[in-house]
Amino acid sequence: MTPHSLPSRRRRRTLLGAAALVAALTASLAACGSNEPESSGTAASADGPITLQFWTWSLKGSDPGAQAIVDKYHELNPNVTVKLSEVGGTSDTAAKLLAADQAGDTPDVVQIEYRGVPALVVAGAVKDITADVASVKANVDPNIWAQTTFNNQVYGVPQDIGPMVLTYRKDLFDKFGVKVPTTWAEYADAAEKIHKKDPEAYIASFAASQLEFFAAQAAQAGAQWWSTDGNSWKVGIASEPSLKTADFWQDLVERDLVKVEPLLTPEWNAQVNKGKILSWAAAAWAPSVLYTVAPDTAGKWESAPLPQWTKGDPAVPFLGGSAFLVPEKSKHAAEAAKFAAWLGASDEGSKLLLGLDLFPGGNAGRQATLGHEPPKLMPQQKDFYQVTDQVIKNTTIPVTWGPNVNVAQSAFGDALNKAALAKSSFREVYQATQQAVVADLQKSGYTVTQ
Template identity: 40%
Template structure:
């Protein structure tokens, strides 16, 4: 991909502040075109393709197709994750992308940088009040442009073994200082048991905790990107977990491994700071502990605060090359804000809707948490303070650098803040090589 601008950013084009990275060809390129709502969007019959990995999305789409005969949508199931993002960028570069794409929040900036998605602000403005400020920030990238409609979210909270907290005589920690003391207490009473673990394999989790701490790894300053992966809040976070690992009072096994599964099952791991979607993995990976876990707000850095962060989630973006942007934007807003659509997403897709009114549709607790009848109501309270965050155009580079640097730091018990500096340097070097203008 050729990098060919940032100096050409025009004030009249809101999207252009973030399309600084890659384009499909040489020469100056226009910013992604915008899509506005229009009564003429469905004047003639159009067909749209939507790439996504939500289970049973075809059942949700069927409801739209029934009530919108002139805008017919075909759902195409994709693998999800990095594979789906790469496939979409490849299709966009070749000029044959789908009209709509499910985009993980951390992947969306790379789509924008490649000019693969459209600014749909005119269509999105009407539904902005349906979403919290933090989640909306993930689709605007710190600008007035809007590059997708939030679909699902991953606000974080604390999952803990209620029965074992009672056994070891510890209270649910409300601050991270209390969490550290509880970790010491548990490990002192039973050296083979740990309150928690630090996973060097899961940068998304660390990014969510950095958000909670107030970190802002990427931001847009005029016509430039600012990179601050090692900002003060994130250094504080790194030093905190690095200190606990070095002290030996928490474990260092990665999440989603056989060792981790065993610890969740046999009660040698007592907490997991995770996202709203955690009941799924717990159901699969720790079946023996069903009914023994409870939920709480993430511990706070300062007593009395109410902050959280996001780990995971996705939006629905409209391809810049779509010939039917207005119709596509209309479908994207319906899918993620219409009460019927949200109900179907919850029922068939097992989605935790990003729209604030979506939480009201979740009434029965996950089967794994049958012991917590007010699970969703509590979760909404615990995650209401999710902070905003802007992902950059090379999240994949930063995340890979995180895994490498923190793997080494965990193995050698060396400084986590030094590892964080390595991630910062790798991220800046990659963006500089790619031709992005960086703020000093």
């Protein structure tokens, strides 16, 4: 897989440093070495004990599994103490990191969702850690490294990944005589059959705010919402392949074959428990979420590969997942990169992440899933991890996130929800979002080609 390329912004003077950083993204990843991470900086023992400040939301200090990870690293590196600070999701963490960067007082390691990485790279807020992860490069598949690699330079160590699957109520599919759809056309037929059998039941909800899902749909159909062309950006939110996915969902909404309802609301939770929402097209983390919402339905669900837009083409993008980044102004950058490489990409670290109910990005963690018990939601589906591992092998569609994902989110979610409720044009929402994203890129000094 070709790593992403980030075109530089035509900066005002205050942003010249970040532009220079991005313009310099030309070196190749160092050759693979041993199985354990090496650091390009001075070992911690040379300067005495240090404490690494780690901003995260996956590793909670109250979680025994997280504490076990921290304790294990301290055992292996007695002079390094990792202090966990629980922070919010990517948007909150990114804003805090940029503020800390301006103040010159950043943490040492930060967990950021993949979609938030490009903006931090362009802002010059995170370090190029290519040399630091060279020895563990072979421990993570190229299609996973691609989430944090730009112009062949690595800016983060993958933590977890989201192979996309369809998690569905097998008992109710069987009751209604509905086969698991292998294409989106079959999905639409299944949606119609389910709603005809039970007018209160829907194959799924339509959650307009899920920007990543709709971007993934477009990518699976052959579009890229953001892509690069040399030193300029291209925006494909309103490209024809993307608009065709909009048409597909609009058709289901207009025929009342999906329920217009945000995810994880009290109403959504109640409908899932009642067996009135029968599936969720998401990632391999969906069963864990569903189990927290509807534990009494355990044993009634299964997961299958995501339906295909083109029959016979199993490739899908990842949905969600995050990485460990080292801020540019970390006071212990070399040690921080070494810790990030150990946690996300070493055999030991990636296996430990599996204990946090994550789907590890590292090969050892992935391999360990194959002998792991299936999710509590589907204890009877013994091949769950075999299914998801095959999805990962087929996941060859890279999704490039632009530096202004927040603008797309603001323009897209509410407008699409209003269109769904009013049954007005989804295409117009996609086109308006494209215009907003392009205008923001141009206003910020980027070159945009159409």
